[in-house]
Structures are given as C-alpha cells and as structure tokens.
Amino acid sequence: MKKYSVVICGGGSTYTPDMMELLCMMQKDFPLKKVVLFDNDEERQKIVGEYGRIMFQEYYPELEYSYTLDKEEAFQDIDFAFVQIRAGGMDQRNNDEKVPYRYNCIGQETCGPGGLAYGVRSVVQMIDMIKDIRTYSKDAWIINYSNPAAIVAEATKRLFPHDKKLVNICDMPTSVLDAYLPLIHVKRSQIYPKFFGLNHFGWFTGLYDKKSGHDYLPELLAYVKEHYDEVHEQFTAKIKGKDDHWGITFLHHLEMLHDFPYALPNTYNLYYLYPDKCLKHYDIRHTRYDEVIQGRETMVFAYCKEIAALGKMKGTKYDISAKINPDYKVDNPQAASTVYADNDVHAAYLVELVLSIINNANEIGLVMVKNDGICPNLDAGMMLEVACRIGKEEIVPLHYGPVPQFEKGLLENQYACEKLLVDAILDKDDFKLLQAFTENRIVRDADLAKQLIADFKEVNGDFWPQFQ
Numbered sequence: 011m012k013k014y015s016v017v018i019c020g021g022g023s024t025y026t027p028d029m030m031e032l033l034c035m036m037q038k039d040f041p042l043k044k045v046v047l048f049d050n051d052e053e054r055q056k057i058v059g060e061y062g063r064i065m066f067q068e069y070y071p072e073l074e075y076s077y078t079l080d081k082e083e084a085f086q087d088i089d090f091a092f093v094q095i096r097a098g099g100m101d102q103r104n105n106d107e108k109v110p111y112r113y114n115c116i117g118q119e120t121c122g123p124g125g126l127a128y129g130v131r132s133v134v135q136m137i138d139m140i141k142d143i144r145t146y147s148k149d150a151w152i153i154n155y156s157n158p159a160a161i162v163a164e165a166t167k168r169l170f171p172h173d174k175k176l177v178n179i180c181d182m183p184t185s186v187l188d189a190y191l192p193l194i195h196v197k198r199s200q201i202y203p204k205f206f207g208l209n210h211f212g213w214f215t216g217l218y219d220k221k222s223g224h225d226y227l228p229e230l231l232a233y234v235k236e237h238y239d240e241v242h243e244q245f246t247a248k249i250k251g252k253d254d255h256w257g258i259t260f261l262h263h264l265e266m267l268h269d270f271p272y273a274l275p276n277t278y279n280l281y282y283l284y285p286d287k288c289l290k291h292y293d294i295r296h297t298r299y300d301e302v303i304q305g306r307e308t309m310v311f312a313y314c315k316e317i318a319a320l321g322k323m324k325g326t327k328y329d330i331s332a333k334i335n336p337d338y339k340v341d342n343p344q345a346a347s348t349v350y351a352d353n354d355v356h357a358a359y360l361v362e363l364v365l366s367i368i369n370n371a372n373e374i375g376l377v378m379v380k381n382d383g384i385c386p387n388l389d390a391g392m393m394l395e396v397a398c399r400i401g402k403e404e405i406v407p408l409h410y411g412p413v414p415q416f417e418k419g420l421l422e423n424q425y426a427c428e429k430l431l432v433d434a435i436l437d438k439d440d441f442k443l444l445q446a447f448t449e450n451r452i453v454r455d456a457d458l459a460k461q462l463i464a465d466f467k468e469v470n471g472d473f474w475p476q477f478q
C-alpha cells in the first residue's frame with residue numbers, strides 16, 4: 011500500500027498533538043512516509059514539534075518526521091496538507107472577541123464582527139498559504155480547517171475555482187451528531203447526513219442509515235420532544251462549570267431545537283437566532299479566548315512540555331502503546347484523543363475524509379462546495395456545507411433541493427455579508443467593508459459598523475490591509 015506524505019500547516023495548533031497521535035494510531039489504514047509540521051511561529055511550534063519527535067520516535071520509528079518554518083521543506087512532495095492556521099494567532103482572537111463587547115455586541119471567533127475581522131486576516135494569509143503549497147505540490151489534497159471557514163471558502167472559490175483538491179471542512183456538524191445520536195442509540199458511523207447551510211449556519215434535515223436508507227431524524231426529534239425535560243436535565247448535568255463553553259452551548263442548542271423542532275441545527279445558529287442570550291454568555295473581561303488559553307492551550311502545551319522534558323512516553327504514565335494497534339478504527343473518535351478530550355472530533359473527522367479519498371470509497375461527508383443549483387432557491391455562488399461523495403480525484407455534492415423560506419432569508423442575508431467582505435478584501439474597498447459589517451445580523455447598525463471597523467483596523471495593525 012502507498013505510503014503518504016503529510017504536512018500539518020499550523021504545527022503549533024492545539025489540535026496538532028491529537029492529530030499526530032491519531033496518525034500514529036492509523037498506521038495500517040493510512041500508512042505514512044513523512045509528516046512535517048509547518049508554522050510561522052518558531053517558539054510555539056517547537057513545543058508541539060518536540061512532543062511529535064518523541065511520540066513518533068517511540069510509536070512510528072520508520073516515519074520521516076520534522077517540523078519547520080521553511081516552505082520548501084514543508085510543501086515539497088506531499089500528498090496531503092492539513093491546514094489549521096489561526097491568522098493573527100490567539101492575540102487577535104482576543105481582539106476579535108473583546109472589541110465588540112466594548113459596544114454591547116457579541117464577540118465571537120467566527121460569527122458576527124469578530125468573525126469578519128478574523129476573515130480579513132485569514133483570507134489574506136490563506137491565499138498565500140495555498141499558493142505556496144501549490145508551488146511545490148501541484149496535486150496534493152489541501153484540506154482546510156482554518157477559520158472562518160465560510161469566508162475562507164468564499165475567497166478560495168474565487169481565487170482557485172478549478173482546484174478540485176482544495177477542500178474546506180468543519181467539525182461542528184459532526185459534534186452535533188455525536189451529542190444527539192446516542193439519545194436513540196445510533197452511532198455516527200452508521201449514518202450519512204442530509205444537511206444544508208453556510209459554514210456555522212446550517213441544519214440537518216436527514217440522518218440516513220447507510221445500509222437501509224432509514225431516516226433516523228424524525229425519531230430523534232420525536233424523542234427529544236417526548237423526553238425534553240429528561241434530556242434537558244442530562245445536558246445540564248454534563249456542564250462542568252461556568253467555563254464549560256461546549257456544555258453550555260449544547261444546552262442552549264437543545265432549547266433552540268425545542269423552539270424550532272423540525273430540523274437539527276448547527277450550534278452556531280444560536281448567535282443569529284438568540285443574540286441577546288448569547289450576549290450574556292460572556293462579557294468584555296472574560297470571553298472564549300480566556301477559556302481556551304486557560305483550558306485547552308494550557309493543558310495541551312503542558313502535556314507536550316512534560317513529555318519533551320521526560321524524553322519518552324513508553325513506560326511512563328503517558329504511554330499510549332495500548333492505543334497503537336493495527337486494528338484501531340476511527341469510527342469511535344472519542345478513543346482518538348489522549349491529549350485533550352474536546353479535540354476528539356477534529357482529527358477523527360479529517361482522517362475519515364482522508365480514508366474515503368485514498369480508498370476512493372465515495373463515503374458521504376459534509377464539505378463546503380459551490381451551490382450551483384444544489385439548493386436551487388439559494389444564490390448559486392454560495393459555498394454551501396452539504397453532503398458530498400468523497401472520492402480519490404474529486405468531491406461530488408449530492409443534490410439537495412429548495413430550502414424553506416425562514417432559512418433562505420437567514421442564509422441570503424449572511425451570504426450577502428460574507429460575499430461583500432470578500433469583495434472588500436480582494437478589492438481593498440472600504441465602502442464594501444462597511445456594507446459587509448452593516449449587513450451582518452449581529453451588527454445591524456451602520457454607526458456601530460463604522461466604530462467596529464475603526465477599532466479592528468487599530469488593533470490589527472499590519473494584519474489589516476490598506477482599504478481605501
């Protein structure tokens with residue numbers, strides 16, 4: 011079987027350790043020749059890079075492994091580029107989230123004004139990243155996780171319209187399934203989804219059994235309706251404290267499902283449908299940035315540093331020999347993460363897509379693709395997150411059909427915002443930038459839009475293009 015070469019762009023990402031561990035566990039199904047980490051922050055990447063060096067040395071000794079800031083070393087002769095960069099780093103995430111709270115407006119990583127500011131940085135850096143990868147590896151699959159994925163996807167659609175091996179993905183829908191399918195004793199690996207929307211603004215409308223074609227969604231929705239109080243108690247009991255963002259988010263998600271019980275929504279829909287509830291979730295002194303820095307980032311980096319200091323994993327409390335077995339199957343993602351439990355879906359979803367590609371299995375997964383009539387009553391240019399067959403040479407979307415009026419109205423508004431933002435970035439046009447911010451359902455007000463743009467321009471410094 012061919013041995014593949016992989017580069018992880020954003021090697022210093024808090025998701026990289028779990029991703030490398032999963033690659034180690036998948037040696038039989040996804041055999042590797044080479045893994046390279048690439049980042050633009052040497053100090054940050056070295057923390058993760060040194061963990062990888064020890065982990066692969068002990069559990070994957072034949073693998074070629076390195077970590078680098080050099081583009082040629084990173085992108086030469088690769089088969090897959092997993093891209094998970096954070097343009098501007100966590101410092102700018104802090105600004106994306108805190109600037110809006112100055113004006114009693116939701117500050118969020120990928121939605122609302124924070125997401126638009128993130129989009130300005132990400133589009134510029136992702137375009138450069140893709141051009142660099144293509145300079146050295148014309149035929150590699152580029153699988154992008156970097157956010158804000160909806161805006162990045164809109165931009166990559168325009169700059170690289172014929173690049174069939176450039177894919178934008180998101181793990182949120184997968185997490186929604188993992189939160190709800192256990193209620194009716196169904197595993198995610200048993201089903202394929204029917205879903206539509208923009209990234210971070212979508213709905214499941216079918217959950218089909220891969221063998222029988224049976225749709226589990228009606229019985230799932232009926233179960234939640236019939237046992238609402240019991241499920242609400244279950245979701246409440248799972249919340250590990252006031253900083254348990256995902257526990258609290260999924261409780262609010264259940265309440266949204268109670269109000270709109272005919273489809274299974276993405277958690278991010280909450281920001282658009284319940285902006286007042288979401289605004290109270292954080293305040294300017296403490297946002298998701300603070301929780302991640304104090305939570306995942308602190309834990310993941312401490313784990314990496316401890317192993318680097320030990321110089322080994324085997325025979326220590328960090329030993330993962332029991333998990334490195336040739337029969338491991340990725341359909342149980344919860345088993346995938348040792349480093350940080352919340353990362354369980356991130357790496358698993360990526361590897362599921364990769365396995366469908368290398369085996370030409372044409373498995374059905376959710377990917378962002380140009381609408382072009384998949385949903386005939388939505389703008390043809392929309393980068394829709396829909397069910398697609400994932401094959402060796404290309405990704406083919408399944409037809410969806412028209413969407414209901416309520417969702418159409420929401421999506422067309424959001425797409426107008428995202429499209430205008432990409433127009434503004436590519437044309438460096440400050441009037442379109444004002445239109446994009448004003449169009450956004452969370453901003454709404456032109457005076458607020460002007461103030462937010464001025465503040466983001468100031469805090470972003472050189473990350474912010476010269477609009478005129």
Ligand SMILES: NC(=O)c1ccc[n+]([C@@H]2O[C@H](COP(=O)([O-])OP(=O)(O)OC[C@H]3O[C@@H](n4cnc5c(N)ncnc54)[C@H](O)[C@@H]3O)[C@@H](O)[C@H]2O)c1
Pocket residue numbers: 019020021022023024025026048049050051054055094095096097098099100135139154155156157158159179180181182356
């Ligand atoms: N699509 C999804 O559903 C999904 C899920 C999780 C995370 N993400 C995204 O994945 C990315 C990584 O998340 P994280 O929390 O691990 O971030 P992180 O801040 O921990 O790591 C990101 C890494 O990218 C590096 N980086 C930034 N700009 C770069 C550039 N131009 N070139 C090379 N490296 C660069 C940083 O130095 C950092 O090491 C973010 O964009 C996040 O929003 C997306």
Ligand SMILES: O=P(O)(O)OC[C@H]1O[C@H](O[C@H]2[C@H](O)[C@@H](O)[C@@H](O)O[C@@H]2CO)[C@H](O)[C@@H](O)[C@@H]1O
Pocket residue numbers: 119120157180181182184185255256298302352353355356
């Ligand atoms: O606030 P964060 O940094 O923990 O997560 C932001 C991302 O949330 C979604 O992805 C994952 C998340 O990465 C992971 O930690 C887990 O807890 O659940 C989420 C859904 O799988 C979202 O899809 C990403 O786009 C965000 O960047």
Ligand SMILES: [Mn+2]
Pocket residue numbers: 159179180181182210
């Ligand atoms: Mn996402």
